[in-house]
Amino acid sequence: MQEIIGKIRNILSLKLFTSLIFIALALLIYGVLYSNVKPETYDIELFSVAQKNIYSPKTVIDEQKTNMERDKAADDVGNVYEFKKEVGQNRIALISSIFDFIDDVKQDAQKSMKSPDPSDEAGQSSEMSLQDQLQSLKSKLTKNATEDITKYIPDSVFLALLQANTQDLSRVKSVVINQIGSVMGQKIKEEDVQSLRQVLEQRIKSLSFSEEIKNAAIELGKYAIVPNDLYSPDLTEERKQQARDSIEPEKIFQGELLAEKNQTIDKEVYRKLKLLGLLKSNPTIKPLVGLAIFVFVMIGTLYIHFFHLNIPEERKQNFLILISLILLSSLLIMKIIDLMEELDIEDLAYIFPAAMGPMLIRILLNERIAMIVAILIAACGSIIFHGSVDGTVDVEIALYILFSGLSGILFLSNQKHRLNILQAGIFVSFVNVLLLFFLVLMGDGQFSRMEYIYYILFAFASGISSAVLTIGFLPFFEAGFGILSTMKLIELSNPNHPLLKKILTEAPGTYHHSVMVANLADAACEAIGCNGLLARVGCYYHDIGKTRRPFFFIENQMNMDNPHDRLSPDASKDIIIAHATDGGNMLRKYKIPKEIIDIAEQHHGTTLLKFFYHKAKESKGKVEESDFRYPGPKPQTKEAAVISIADSVEAAVRSKTHPTPEEIKKVVHSIVQDRLQDGQFNECDITLKELEVVKRTLCETLNGIFHSRIEYPDMKRQKVKEA
Incomplete structure (x- = not known):
C-alpha cells in the first residue's frame, strides 16, 4: 500500500494528491448513498392504467389542495x-x-x-x-x-x-x-x-x-x-386570513395508497404522482441535492480537521487514506446488511458492527478522529437504514450507531493489549442491548418474546463482530500504512521477539543497558508529554547493531581483554560507528516499523567519538574530526533526542562506583550541554524548557536506581556477639 501511494505522490504534487483523495472520497460516499435517496419513479401517462399498487414514499404537503381549501374557507367569510x-x-x-x-x-x-x-x-x-x-x-x-x-x-x-x-x-x-x-x-x-x-x-x-x-x-x-x-375592509380581510389559517395543510402521507392496480390514472392521481416526483417525465432532484449537501458537510468536517493537524503532509495523506478506507468499509457493510433486509428480517440493521470503524481509528490514530468517524458513520447509517421511517433519515438507528461507536472508543481509551479489543466488543454488546431496549420501550411498541430475543442477539452480534473485524483488519492497516499503534508497540516489547532474544543471548550486557535506558527514556518522555511507550520500545532495539560484534562494546566485555587495545583508532572507530547503520539494516530486514529504525539510526546523531579521535590525534597528529563522527542523521523527533541523552547518561553514570546525587546531576547537565553545543538537537522540536524537565526526570530516576543501601552486618559475628 505504501509503495502504491508513494508512486502516486511522485507523479502528483502533495496538495493535488490530497485534493484528489477528498474528491474521490466524496464521490464514493455519494455513490454508496445514492440508491438510498433516489426516489422510485414510474413510466405513467395521464389516463393510463396502473400496473401495480402505488404508494407514497414520503409525507409531503399538497400545496395546491391546501390553497384551494383555504380560498374556499376565505370565500365563506362574509363582509364584516x-x-x-x-x-x-x-x-x-x-x-x-x-x-x-x-x-x-x-x-x-x-x-x-x-x-x-x-x-x-x-x-x-x-x-x-x-x-x-x-x-x-x-x-x-x-x-x-x-x-x-x-x-x-x-x-x-x-x-x-x-x-x-x-x-x-x-x-x-x-x-x-x-x-x-x-x-x-x-x-x-x-x-x-x-x-x-x-x-x-x-x-x-x-x-x-x-x-x-x-x-x-x-x-x-x-x-x-x-x-x-x-x-370594514380591514376586519373583513383579517377574518378571511383567520379562516385561511384555521385550515390545516393538506398532506399526502407516507404509505398512502395513490393508485390501485388496474386503476385509471385520473388528473388528481396524476397530479399527486407529479408532486411526489414519481413520474419519470418529471423526477425530483431535491433528495439528490440534499445528499450532495450532506456529503459536502462530511468532507468539509474532515478537511477542517486535517487542515489543523500539525504533522507532515505525507502523514496527513496516509491518515486520510486510512480513514477513507475504514469509512468506506463500514458503508459497504451497511449496504450489504441493507440488501439482506429483503429477506424480511425486521430490524436487521441493528446487527451492523457500528464500533468497528471508531475502534480501528482509536487504535491506529487517536480518540479525536475516532469520534469524528463515529459521528460520520452514524449519519450515513441514518440514510442507508431509513427503511419505512417517515422522512429521509432514521434517528433511532443513528443514535444506536453513534453510542455503540463511542462506547468502543471509551473502553479502548487506556487499554494497550490486543485482548482488550475483544473485551471492548463485549462491553459494546451490553451497551447495544441497553440502547435497543431504550428505543423499544420509548416507542411503547408491542413485541413478542421472540422479537426481544432477536434484538438481544443482534446487539451482541454487533459488538462481538466489531471486535472480531477490528482484530482482523488491524494487522492489514498497520502493515499497509506503516502505522505504529500502541498494540504494535506492545507486541514489539515482548521479550520473545526474535531480535530481543538475539540481543539477550548474544549481547546480554547490551540488553541490560537497553532496558535501563528504556526506563530512563520512558520516564523522561512521559514528563514532557511525548510517546513514552515508543521511547521504551525504541530503546530495546536501538543497539541491535551491536550483536554483529558484541565483544567490541564494553558492556559485553566480562572477564576478557578489550579487543580495541589491539586495533588502530580508525578500525575501532569503524566498528563502533557501524552499529548504528547495522542496526537500521537489521531492523529493516525484520520489517520493524520506521519509527524504531529512525531511533536506531539517530540515537547517536552526528556526535564525535572523542576517545578514538584523541587517540588517533596522538598517533597520527593530524586527523579529520568528521571521520570520527557518526553518520547521523541527527535526532528528528523528541523521542529520539531523549533517547540519545538517556543512552549517554546511563553509560556515564554506570561507569561510576557509587554515584552521589550531585555527581549524577553534574553528569546529566554536562551531557545535555555537550549535545546542545554540538547542535545535535537542531533538527527536532524539543525546547530548552523540555530539556530542563528531561534533566530533572533523569536525575530523579537515576537517584532511584543508584540509591545507597544499608550494609547488613555479618550474621555469624552477630550471633557470637549476642552469645
Whole structure:
C-alpha cells in the first residue's frame, strides 16, 4: 500500500494528491448513498392504467389542495361590519347645530328691529326680512362645513323653523334629537335606513305641532338617519386570513395508497404522482441535492480537521487514506446488511458492527478522529437504514450507531493489549442491548418474546463482530500504512521477539543497558508529554547493531581483554560507528516499523567519538574530526533526542562506583550541554524548557536506581556477639 501511494505522490504534487483523495472520497460516499435517496419513479401517462399498487414514499404537503381549501374557507367569510357609535353622536351634534344657528339668526333679526339704521334718513328700523334670515342661516350652515346641508334640506324646512316661536323651536329640537338618538343607538346597515326613517316619521307625526313644524322635524330627522354599521375592509380581510389559517395543510402521507392496480390514472392521481416526483417525465432532484449537501458537510468536517493537524503532509495523506478506507468499509457493510433486509428480517440493521470503524481509528490514530468517524458513520447509517421511517433519515438507528461507536472508543481509551479489543466488543454488546431496549420501550411498541430475543442477539452480534473485524483488519492497516499503534508497540516489547532474544543471548550486557535506558527514556518522555511507550520500545532495539560484534562494546566485555587495545583508532572507530547503520539494516530486514529504525539510526546523531579521535590525534597528529563522527542523521523527533541523552547518561553514570546525587546531576547537565553545543538537537522540536524537565526526570530516576543501601552486618559475628 505504501509503495502504491508513494508512486502516486511522485507523479502528483502533495496538495493535488490530497485534493484528489477528498474528491474521490466524496464521490464514493455519494455513490454508496445514492440508491438510498433516489426516489422510485414510474413510466405513467395521464389516463393510463396502473400496473401495480402505488404508494407514497414520503409525507409531503399538497400545496395546491391546501390553497384551494383555504380560498374556499376565505370565500365563506362574509363582509364584516363595524358599529361606529360616533356616527350617531355626530348626527345629533349636526342637528343640534342647525337649531343653534336658527336661534342665532332669530336673535339677530330681533336685534335689528330694536336698533334703527343710522343711514336711514327717515330713522326707521332696518328689520330683517324672512328671506334675509334664510340667507343668513344658509350662510352660517355652509361656512367652514365639511358637508353642504342646504343641498339636502329644502328651504321650506328652514323657513318653517325660522317662523316658529321660541317655545315650539325648543320643543321640536328636543323631540328631533331624542328621536335621532333613539334610532341611531342601534346598528343600522345601508338597507335598514329607509325603514328606520319611516319609523321616525310616524313618531313625529303623532306629536302636537303644526304641520309645517312636523314636516320640518321629519326632514331633519330623515337627514340625520344614516348607516352606522359600516363595512370594514380591514376586519373583513383579517377574518378571511383567520379562516385561511384555521385550515390545516393538506398532506399526502407516507404509505398512502395513490393508485390501485388496474386503476385509471385520473388528473388528481396524476397530479399527486407529479408532486411526489414519481413520474419519470418529471423526477425530483431535491433528495439528490440534499445528499450532495450532506456529503459536502462530511468532507468539509474532515478537511477542517486535517487542515489543523500539525504533522507532515505525507502523514496527513496516509491518515486520510486510512480513514477513507475504514469509512468506506463500514458503508459497504451497511449496504450489504441493507440488501439482506429483503429477506424480511425486521430490524436487521441493528446487527451492523457500528464500533468497528471508531475502534480501528482509536487504535491506529487517536480518540479525536475516532469520534469524528463515529459521528460520520452514524449519519450515513441514518440514510442507508431509513427503511419505512417517515422522512429521509432514521434517528433511532443513528443514535444506536453513534453510542455503540463511542462506547468502543471509551473502553479502548487506556487499554494497550490486543485482548482488550475483544473485551471492548463485549462491553459494546451490553451497551447495544441497553440502547435497543431504550428505543423499544420509548416507542411503547408491542413485541413478542421472540422479537426481544432477536434484538438481544443482534446487539451482541454487533459488538462481538466489531471486535472480531477490528482484530482482523488491524494487522492489514498497520502493515499497509506503516502505522505504529500502541498494540504494535506492545507486541514489539515482548521479550520473545526474535531480535530481543538475539540481543539477550548474544549481547546480554547490551540488553541490560537497553532496558535501563528504556526506563530512563520512558520516564523522561512521559514528563514532557511525548510517546513514552515508543521511547521504551525504541530503546530495546536501538543497539541491535551491536550483536554483529558484541565483544567490541564494553558492556559485553566480562572477564576478557578489550579487543580495541589491539586495533588502530580508525578500525575501532569503524566498528563502533557501524552499529548504528547495522542496526537500521537489521531492523529493516525484520520489517520493524520506521519509527524504531529512525531511533536506531539517530540515537547517536552526528556526535564525535572523542576517545578514538584523541587517540588517533596522538598517533597520527593530524586527523579529520568528521571521520570520527557518526553518520547521523541527527535526532528528528523528541523521542529520539531523549533517547540519545538517556543512552549517554546511563553509560556515564554506570561507569561510576557509587554515584552521589550531585555527581549524577553534574553528569546529566554536562551531557545535555555537550549535545546542545554540538547542535545535535537542531533538527527536532524539543525546547530548552523540555530539556530542563528531561534533566530533572533523569536525575530523579537515576537517584532511584543508584540509591545507597544499608550494609547488613555479618550474621555469624552477630550471633557470637549476642552469645
